[in-house]
Amino acid sequence: MDQRLLISGSRQLTGHVFISGSKNSALAILAGTLCCSSGSVALRGVPDLLDTRTMADVLRSLGARVEKDGGGGEGNALLVDASNVGSVEPCAERMGRIRAGFFVLGPLVARFGKAEVALPGGCRIGARPVDLYIKGLEALANWNAHSKLWDGKFCVHAANGKGLIGGSFHLSYPSVGATETFMMAASMAEGVSVLTNAAMEPEVVDLAHFLNACGACIEGAGTNTIVITGRKKLYGAEFTVIPDRIEAGTFMVAAAITRSCIALSPVIPLHLARLSEKLTEAGCQVLQIASRTLEVSSVPEVVGDELQAFNIKTLPYPGFPTDLQAQCMALLTTCVGSSYIEESVFENRMHHVEELKKLGAQINLEGNSAFIHGKKPGSIALHGGRVRAADLRGGAALVLAGMAASGVTQVEGVAHVDRGYERFEEKLVSLGADIRREGKTASGRWAHIRPDGHLVH
Ligand SMILES: CC(=O)N[C@H]1[C@@H](OP(=O)(O)OP(=O)(O)OC[C@H]2O[C@@H](n3ccc(=O)[nH]c3=O)[C@H](O)[C@@H]2O)O[C@H](CO)[C@@H](O)[C@@H]1O
């Protein structure tokens, strides 16, 4: 059903928000459960999202058992038993909905010697090729590698349909997905593998911790060189996913853009260092008030009447995250002064620019650089309007912009936002935002949708 969010802007937020487990970590770890040929994985802190549900379906299509785990613990818990997986060809339709579906390739090839995996979906923010995933796997199947793209599927066969042999591979770009794929595959390859120029994102480290808990031997995750000593067999374990730094960052920007003060937990402050620096540069106060709690204040009485513009260049971790670029652009439209954002990770991640302009933002786009002309002191930068999300973070940015705008903003294409934020508007409403979800009925009318998902006619 087509859904939209109606946001009445200019409300201040207050209180505390619970940060869910990391989407990108959970997705990679769910793929990693395929490495476990015996025992079950009890995974805590899995955010309940369209993407994690789709990933669970991908695993089921291979023969894994994935159930909600009533065992308690933090957040949502899943029990995954991949010991009976027999198929090496996941459901192509589900694969086409998410990027992370392709992460199953590594574990399948390592465990079964072959896999036939449809090309992935995910946000349309660039060409997003998978060449580095494939080359990495080929380096592990070094004496008789065989991979080809056929009928929309990647078919990868290790030597004689058997397992992989350890090898070295240098990534020409520190791709997160290619690093995770190599790590999973090498965990079950014979001998030692070395990956250089590896991605250093916290989600890569979390996946390594998970695989090690399952019996793998991975050293160096979080640096640019990862050394993996292959093991014959990995087994189930208990694991808790790290907090979602991008969800946390989005709420930090929500506090900034609405000139509010909110607390967030659990978070790992180090994962949010670049954003904290930028918000501080703008004039906000970012305080660590407990080991896993941050407080962000942008209240005028505390930090002054106006926030100041700042510049951003997105980079692989520990640089500024591309997944917070759009949200920061929304914020910059409400700051005083001019700023620019250079998107260096994805070549087509500026769809939100045209939509922000519909709300009154003044932005000039030149290729992958956006020049933002901030507001005049004392004025309200944005006004309500009708906009459409084209991708996940761009959608979140439009919601944030709507919260800062005068009047009512309609954000359509909410399914993109639901892919990556657990109970997004419910959490914002609990902080004081005025947001209502509507769905299009069979007769074409918009009707209110309650948090339990029911339409109110
Ligand atoms: C599910 C998941 O974890 N998604 C995250 C992951 O995406 P994902 O793993 O897709 O991101 P990558 O790090 O692989 O992509 C970065 C750049 O490398 C390029 N590239 C990648 C692979 C490849 O084989 N060839 C190639 O050229 C991409 O086109 C892109 O320009 O990391 C991104 C960068 O932090 C985040 O924005 C995404 O939220």
Ligand SMILES: C=C(OP(=O)(O)O)C(=O)O
């Ligand atoms: C780009 C993102 O996700 P995906 O890689 O799953 O498309 C994201 O989370 O911002």
